[in-house]
Amino acid sequence: MSKNNIIIFSVLIIIFSACGIPSDSDNSVEVVEIESTQYVSETEEKEEMDNIEIISQIKSGETLSAILGKYNVSQKNILIIAEQKEVDCDFNNMQIGKEYKISLDADSVITSFHYQKNSTDVYSIIFSDTLKYKETKTTIKKVISDKVIIKEEVKMEEKVNKEISKLDFLTGKFQLNKHPNFVLVDKKYHTKSEMYLQKETLEDFIKMKESAEKDGIQLILVSGTRNFYSQKSIWERKYNKNKAKGLTDIENIKKIMIWSSMPSTSRHHWGTDIDINGFDEYFDGKNEKANNEYEWLVNNASKFGFCQVYSEKEEGKRQTGYNEEKWHWSYMPLSSGYLEEYKELITYKDINGFSASEFAKELDIIKEFVFGIGCD
Numbered sequence: 001m002s003k004n005n006i007i008i009f010s011v012l013i014i015i016f017s018a019c020g021i022p023s024d025s026d027n028s029v030e031v032v033e034i035e036s037t038q039y040v041s042e043t044e045e046k047e048e049m050d051n052i053e054i055i056s057q058i059k060s061g062e063t064l065s066a067i068l069g070k071y072n073v074s075q076k077n078i079l080i081i082a083e084q085k086e087v088d089c090d091f092n093n094m095q096i097g098k099e100y101k102i103s104l105d106a107d108s109v110i111t112s113f114h115y116q117k118n119s120t121d122v123y124s125i126i127f128s129d130t131l132k133y134k135e136t137k138t139t140i141k142k143v144i145s146d147k148v149i150i151k152e153e154v155k156m157e158e159k160v161n162k163e164i165s166k167l168d169f170l171t172g173k174f175q176l177n178k179h180p181n182f183v184l185v186d187k188k189y190h191t192k193s194e195m196y197l198q199k200e201t202l203e204d205f206i207k208m209k210e211s212a213e214k215d216g217i218q219l220i221l222v223s224g225t226r227n228f229y230s231q232k233s234i235w236e237r238k239y240n241k242n243k244a245k246g247l248t249d250i251e252n253i254k255k256i257m258i259w260s261s262m263p264s265t266s267r268h269h270w271g272t273d274i275d276i277n278g279f280d281e282y283f284d285g286k287n288e289k290a291n292n293e294y295e296w297l298v299n300n301a302s303k304f305g306f307c308q309v310y311s312e313k314e315e316g317k318r319q320t321g322y323n324e325e326k327w328h329w330s331y332m333p334l335s336s337g338y339l340e341e342y343k344e345l346i347t348y349k350d351i352n353g354f355s356a357s358e359f360a361k362e363l364d365i366i367k368e369f370v371f372g373i374g375c376d
């Protein structure tokens with residue numbers, strides 16, 4: 001019944017709850033940040049496809065942890081999921097008649113879980129690496145009775161193992177740990193559970209950090225590389241939240257893009273851009289420590305190759321794009337070349353695969369946002 005091995009690097013859990021009963025039209029979306037942990041099942045047999053499928057008939061009052069527990073999926077993982085108590089997604093009390101879909105999203109692996117309960121008990125979980133497969137269709141398996149199982153066809157074409165194309169790199173469609181120039185950043189330099197950067201970016205950041213320390217300034221990375229899939233998690237969470245409040249697609253995009261990028265248009269895809277010490281609340285101008293840190297960066301970051309790409313918007317200077325971000329610094333020796341390549345290679349047909357992506361062209365996101373930077 002099950003393919004028994006699983007490796008999940010989970011950073012975000014996105015819970016999509018779509019109702020299966022007409023009386024409930026609420027679509028709630030919640031994101032829960034959890035520690036990145038490697039979970040490996042205890043089965044000996046290692047298969048090539050890091051993939052687990054579980055079919056289970058839901059019994060009244062059965063919890064997700066109880067179901068997953070039967071398949072040797074790490075208890076730690078189970079508890080993290082099971083503890084989430086959202087309005088429509090209490091996994092210790094799955095609601096009959098509702099449809100749940102969860103994506104466990106991370107830099108390298110995207111996994112999905114599908115639970116459906118209607119007149120017939122249906123339950124299915126599939127974890128798979130979407131970067132490895134062209135399409136991961138959620139497998140729906142019907143358990144008619146305890147013994148009869150109808151298996152619907154699952155189409156998962158394995159991607160040909162090839163080098164990361166320039167186009168995929170620029171739009172973030174690659175696995176960070178598979179890119180030869182990316183390195184895992186030592187925990188002492190960042191606040192995330194896991195972080196990757198290009199080797200050169202990291203080396204010069206470390207030099208900058210050490211120099212800052214001599215001036216009594218502490219620098220720590222609060223965000224590094226986010227690939228398309230990580231960015232998509234952020235995007236979909238915000239999009240669904242705004243949509244639930246009644247925003248149109250255009251309004252929704254504009255609101256998200258005050259601070260966040262469309263997947264495939266983020267400089268954070270490149271391993272060259274870093275967020276330092278905090279975000280908008282930290283750098284609100286009222287925090288003296290933050291002011292000193294920012295002042296140090298303004299005076300010194302360029303010596304190490306870093307530039308504040310989202311500078312102050314003012315006439316004669318930067319007028320389009322994101323609001324000023326005092327925390328976002330780009331490693332120009334690499335990123336300036338990528339921006340040139342982006343200009344040459346990427347068109348609106350390359351920007352897709354997430355909610356409302358069809359409006360990217362109308363809003364001229366590439367010109368307004370990708371090129372809306374303050375560094376030459």
Ligand SMILES: [Zn+2]
Pocket residue numbers: 223268273274275327328329
């Ligand atoms: Zn940033």
